Amino acid sequence: xxxxxxxxxxxxxxxxxxxxxxxxxxxxxxxxxxxxxxxxxxxxxxxxxxxxxxxxxxxxxxxxxxxxxxxxxxxxxxxxxxxxxxxxxxxxxxxxxxxxxxxxxxxxxxxxxxxxxxxxxxxxxxxxxxxxxxxxxxxxxxxxxxxxxxxxxxxxxxxxxxxxxxxxxxxxxxxxxxxxxxxxxxxxxxxxxxxxxxxxxxxxxxxxxxxxxxxxxxxxxx
Numbered sequence: 001x002x003x004x005x006x007x008x009x010x011x012x013x014x015x016x017x018x019x020x021x022x023x024x025x026x027x028x029x030x031x032x033x034x035x036x037x038x039x040x041x042x043x044x045x046x047x048x049x050x051x052x053x054x055x056x057x058x059x060x061x062x063x064x065x066x067x068x069x070x071x072x073x074x075x076x077x078x079x080x081x082x083x084x085x086x087x088x089x090x091x092x093x094x095x096x097x098x099x100x101x102x103x104x105x106x107x108x109x110x111x112x113x114x115x116x117x118x119x120x121x122x123x124x125x126x127x128x129x130x131x132x133x134x135x136x137x138x139x140x141x142x143x144x145x146x147x148x149x150x151x152x153x154x155x156x157x158x159x160x161x162x163x164x165x166x167x168x169x170x171x172x173x174x175x176x177x178x179x180x181x182x183x184x185x186x187x188x189x190x191x192x193x194x195x196x197x198x199x200x201x202x203x204x205x206x207x208x209x210x211x212x213x214x215x216x217x218x219x220x221x222x
Contacts, residue, residue: 005096008089012097013104020105027105030069034113037061042120054124055183058117059138063175065109066142067167070102070150091217099147099209106139126188134182137201141178144205145171148212151219174204 020027041057114135118125125131149167181197 005090005093008093009097009100012089012093013101016097016101027069030065030109031112033068034061034065034109035116037064038113038116038120045121049122049124051124051183051186054121055186056179058114059175059179059182061117062110062113062138063142063171065113066106066139066146069105069109070143070146091219092213095147095151095212095216096209098151099144099212102143102147103140106143107136110135110139125186127185130185130191130194131182133198134178134185137181137198137205138178141174141201141205141208142171144208144212145174148208148216151212151216170208174201177201177204 038061041061146167149170152166177197177200181194181201184194184197
């Protein structure tokens with residue numbers, strides 16, 4: 001990565017954090033959604049002893065938290081801010097900075113969500129390092145997919161409908177692999193079994209980021 005591009009990405013990420021601190025109600029609302037959803041599940045189930053149900057329910061909560069956290073990024077921007085970014089840096093820097101920022105945001109939400117989930121419903125994880133790796137891969141995966149889809153949908157008047165049409169067919173295969181990978185971590189299975197799932201998740205994310213790198217400059221010029 002060129003030093004100029006890295007500098008632009010660093011500046012844009014810093015600016016996103018500054019804007020987030022000024023508008024903390026958005027992040028607080030997402031965290032409240034995760035906590036309240038987990039609490040409703042606690043009231044409904046009390047405790048989940050079946051690993052598949054425990055694991056799948058957690059990732060369903062994270063999926064919809066990601067939709068709320070990531071997908072509205074480009075759609076909520078004013079035309080003036082878009083023009084400012086257009087004059088400030090390249091399209092490649094903007095999309096990569098947004099993906100990295102959303103990945104950090106999702107990591108924070110996922111960590112807080114897992115902490116609340118483990119306290120209220122119980123912690124069944126036997127292989128914590130690999131489950132934390134699943135949180136990292138899931139956060140970056142949701143970020144890359146929904147950031148790209150948000151950029152595409154923001155150019156349409158029916159952005160919400162387009163988000164569902166474009167986003168979920170892409171994210172569902174990744175979610176299925178992620179659920180399987182994290183379930184193996186919960187069960188404490190041998191690490192050699194996990195390698196194909198790690199490769200698959202990294203490959204999906206690489207494809208999405210490559211598509212974002214190629215397609216976003218054309219969207220940005222519109």
